[in-house]
Amino acid sequence: MNKKQILKRLLQIVIVLIGISFITFALTFMSPGDPVRNMYTATGVMPTEEMIEETREELGLNDPFFVQYTRWLTNCVKGDFGKSYSLNKPVTELLLSRLWPTLKLTLMSMFLMLLISVPLGLISAIYKDKWMDYVIRALTFLGCSIPNFWMGLLLMLAFCVYIHAFPVISSSGDFKSLFLPALTLAIAMSAKYTRQVRTAVLDELSQDYVIGAEARGIKKSRIIWCNVFPNSLLPLTTMFGLSIGSLLGGTSVVEVIFSYPGLGNLAVSAITSSDYNLIQGYVLWMALIYMVINLLVDVSYRYIDPRMRLKE
Amino acid sequence: MKKKNVFLQNKTFVIFSVLAALIILTAIFAPLVTGGADPVKGVLADALLPPSKEHIFGTDKMGRDIFTRVIYGARVSLSSTFAVVALILIVGTITGITAGYFGGWVDAVIMRIADMMLAFPGLVLALAVAGIMGASIKNAIIAIVAVSWTKYARLARSLVLKIRNCDYVSAAVVTGSKTSHILFRYMLPNALPTLLVTAATDIGSMMLELAAMSFLGFGALPPAPEWGYMLNEGRACMQTAPWMMIFPGLAIFVVVVVFNMLGDSIRDILDPRDE
Numbered sequence: 001m002n003k004k005q006i007l008k009r010l011l012q013i014v015i016v017l018i019g020i021s022f023i024t025f026a027l028t029f030m031s032p033g034d035p036v037r038n039m040y041t042a043t044g045v046m047p048t049e050e051m052i053e054e055t056r057e058e059l060g061l062n063d064p065f066f067v068q069y070t071r072w073l074t075n076c077v078k079g080d081f082g083k084s085y086s087l088n089k090p091v092t093e094l095l096l097s098r099l100w101p102t103l104k105l106t107l108m109s110m111f112l113m114l115l116i117s118v119p120l121g122l123i124s125a126i127y128k129d130k131w132m133d134y135v136i137r138a139l140t141f142l143g144c145s146i147p148n149f150w151m152g153l154l155l156m157l158a159f160c161v162y163i164h165a166f167p168v169i170s171s172s173g174d175f176k177s178l179f180l181p182a183l184t185l186a187i188a189m190s191a192k193y194t195r196q197v198r199t200a201v202l203d204e205l206s207q208d209y210v211i212g213a214e215a216r217g218i219k220k221s222r223i224i225w226c227n228v229f230p231n232s233l234l235p236l237t238t239m240f241g242l243s244i245g246s247l248l249g250g251t252s253v254v255e256v257i258f259s260y261p262g263l264g265n266l267a268v269s270a271i272t273s274s275d276y277n278l279i280q281g282y283v284l285w286m287a288l289i290y291m292v293i294n295l296l297v298d299v300s301y302r303y304i305d306p307r308m309r310l311k312e
Numbered sequence: 313m314k315k316k317n318v319f320l321q322n323k324t325f326v327i328f329s330v331l332a333a334l335i336i337l338t339a340i341f342a343p344l345v346t347g348g349a350d351p352v353k354g355v356l357a358d359a360l361l362p363p364s365k366e367h368i369f370g371t372d373k374m375g376r377d378i379f380t381r382v383i384y385g386a387r388v389s390l391s392s393t394f395a396v397v398a399l400i401l402i403v404g405t406i407t408g409i410t411a412g413y414f415g416g417w418v419d420a421v422i423m424r425i426a427d428m429m430l431a432f433p434g435l436v437l438a439l440a441v442a443g444i445m446g447a448s449i450k451n452a453i454i455a456i457v458a459v460s461w462t463k464y465a466r467l468a469r470s471l472v473l474k475i476r477n478c479d480y481v482s483a484a485v486v487t488g489s490k491t492s493h494i495l496f497r498y499m500l501p502n503a504l505p506t507l508l509v510t511a512a513t514d515i516g517s518m519m520l521e522l523a524a525m526s527f528l529g530f531g532a533l534p535p536a537p538e539w540g541y542m543l544n545e546g547r548a549c550m551q552t553a554p555w556m557m558i559f560p561g562l563a564i565f566v567v568v569v570v571f572n573m574l575g576d577s578i579r580d581i582l583d584p585r586d587e
Contacts (some may be wrong), residue, residue: 012427019428024440031444145568147520149527149540150561153547157558161551250435253524257547267436268528271443279440286436 006299013291017284021076024283025069028276036061039085072280081281086273091281094266102262105185105255106247108178110240112186113193120190121197126224128202136194143191152184152257169259181258185251189243196239200232207231234305241297245290325577331570339386349377351384351537360553370555372545374535378556381537382563388538389567392449392531393519399457400518401511404464409499411465412472423469426462434459435521442530449538452531456521464507471503509582513575516568523564539564 036055040047047055056062060071075082081091124136159180160168166180204210205228213223252264259265263282270278302309338345354376363370369378411422429437441455475481475498484494525531526540534541539560546557 015424016428019425020437027441027444031446141572142569145516145520145565145572147523147527147540147543147561147564147568149524150543150557150564153543153550153557153561157550157554161554252435252439253528256528267439268443271439272529274444276444279444283436283440 006295009295009298013288013295016291017287018073020287021073021280021284022069024280025072026065028280029065029068031274031276034274036085076281076284081284082277084270084275084278086270086275086278091277094278095263095281095285098261098263098266101260102248102251102255102264105178105182105251105260105262106244108182109185109189109247110244112182113189113243116186116190117193117197121194122201122224122229124194124198125201125205136198140191140194143187146188148184148188149253149257151187152181152254155180155184156257177258177260181251181254181260184254184257185247189247193239193243197232197236200235201228203235204228204232234301237300237304238297241293241300245293248286248289248293322577322581324573325581328570328574328577332574335386335567335570336390338383339390342383342387346377346380346383349380351376351380352535360549360556362553363555369559370553372542372553372556373549378542378559381542382539382559385537385539385542385560385563386567388449388532388536389519389523389540389564392453392522393515396453396456396460396518396522397511397515399453400461400464400514401507403457403461405468405500405503405507407461408465408468409472409495409503412469412476413495413499419469422465426465429459429462435524438521438525439528439530442525447530447533449526449532449536452522452525455530456518456525460518464510467510468503468507471506472499475499475502505582509575509579512578513572515575516572519564519568519571 034052036052036059037047039055040051060068063071072082079092081095083089084091084094087094120136120140124133127133156168159165167177169177210223210228213227214220248263250264251260251262252268254260255262255264256268263286267279267282269275270282342351354371354374356375358367358371358375359373361367361371361375367377367379369382371377372381407422411419438452438455438459441458442452445451445454481494481498484498522531523538523540523543526538527544529541529544532538532541534545542560543557543564546553546560549556
């Protein structure tokens with residue numbers, strides 16, 4: 001990617017963000033839940049009709065749609081996503097405080113995923129159509145079909161209730177409480193990733209240079225470690241980047257199961273208490289992070305694959 | 313005789329379509345399978361009983377038989393999953409064919425919306441949509457359809473673009489065929505097989521997404537029996553009654569495996585690439 005392409009992508013990100021902000025804002029505008037009422041019930045006050053009307057006026061909730069939307073959008077651009085109705089704190093502050101735990105969980109599960117899927121994928125490709133390959137393929141198939149929240153509950157049952165090796169509630173954020181949620185996410189992803197590793201390695205193995213090297217009597221293990229494996233890393237980077245992005249958004253179910261204090265958990269509680277500012281802030285931030293990661297992955301090709309630089 | 317050969321050659325397809333049919337029949341004839349037990353009303357005296365001869369999957373904290381609820385749950389899960397897949401297929405096909413055939417600004421608008429949806433982790437938006445509109449199966453279905461149709465739209469568009477400039481299409485235009493005729497007689501039949509195969513392989517993952525939504529409390533409402541929500545209830549009683557979460561989860565797992573295998577075998581039969 002050259003500079004012009006990167007600029008174009010950045011522009012695209014801005015357009016998509018505006019579109020998403022419009023959709024989420026329109027949705028919350030049309031929604032049946034009443035944030036003011038929720039705000040009062042959260043603090044334990046039984047509000048009168050006048051109080052509600054007054055607060056609505058104060059928060060600007062009685063203005064026409066486009067007035068509210070542009071006001072909100074200009075504030076967002078300035079970095080101010082408003083206040084969370086239910087938690088009575090600035091949205092940006094809340095999101096930032098939860099970002100690190102989710103990031104930790106994401107990185108940990110990516111690490112576990114690589115630990116599981118790369119060796120399995122390699123073995124499966126090298127011993128193609130042998131029993132090991134069949135076992136691994138069957139496992140990946142089952143892994144794709146198992147609901148990750150059930151997997152999480154089963155792991156919890158086994159390791160927290162029966163063996164007491166890990167805490168049931170992972171709110172402290174240390175390694176022990178991080179491990180099971182990360183493992184749950186890693187198992188689900190490994191199932192897909194192992195297949196991808198297998199395909200990528202098989203693709204490389206069928207290249208002519210492998211036959212050439214074999215014909216010259218170079219050891220198979222040397223070919224695999226020095227040529228095939230490094231070459232098959234490129235297609236894997238794309239998937240790696242994409243899965244970081246989808247993980248950041250897809251952790252909510254697992255976070256809820258393990259009561260992990262991350263972004264996903266925050267988002268779910270925001271949704272149940274119709275905390276619009278928080279939902280909108282969360283959705284926009286997630287979209288931004290996801291797209292920036294995808295852009296970085298695309299840019300990184302330039303450095304990983306010299307051919308990309310030659311093309312330009 | 314040719315037909316028989318096809319079936320003999322595709323054993324996995326036969327086995328898993330029979331299993332899928334069995335699952336669907338179980339859901340339809342749920343009252344017969346469960347012997348007339350009520351999935352919603354329970355006997356409080358029988359609460360949290362472990363699996364036994366009378367209640368083979370045990371009972372939940374309201375004293376309801378879990379086996380009955382799992383069987384009835386198949387109705388909700390299957391019907392909502394099929395609804396999602398059918399809706400995505402319809403919406404995606406219509407928008408995709410329209411975008412591909414007409415091109416120009418119609419194409420630009422539809423595809424930019426599709427790009428927007430793709431630039432985004434789907435479940436996040438689905439959760440937001442379902443949460444904002446309020447929890448119900450209907451809203452969960454709408455939310456998943458809203459974020460998943462783009463895949464089919466892109467596919468349908470690319471399939472239409474492939475034949476858009478074929479001679480026979482141009483001939484139809486020149487001889488004055490109506491646009492609707494071209495769309496239904498040429499574009500749709502060409503795009504449909506691939507789209508249907510994709511839909512078949514997506515049944516399993518859509519079922520998982522719906523169950524996840526219900527698990528988080530944005531889908532089925534209690535006391536309706538639904539697997540995702542049952543798992544949610546089971547989570548609270550995990551230490552005392554693990555059977556409450558084991559069996560609904562197992563049900564999702566088994567059904568998803570069957571439909572995934574079925575989808576894969578349909579794709580293997582129809583996809584010429586593997587030959």
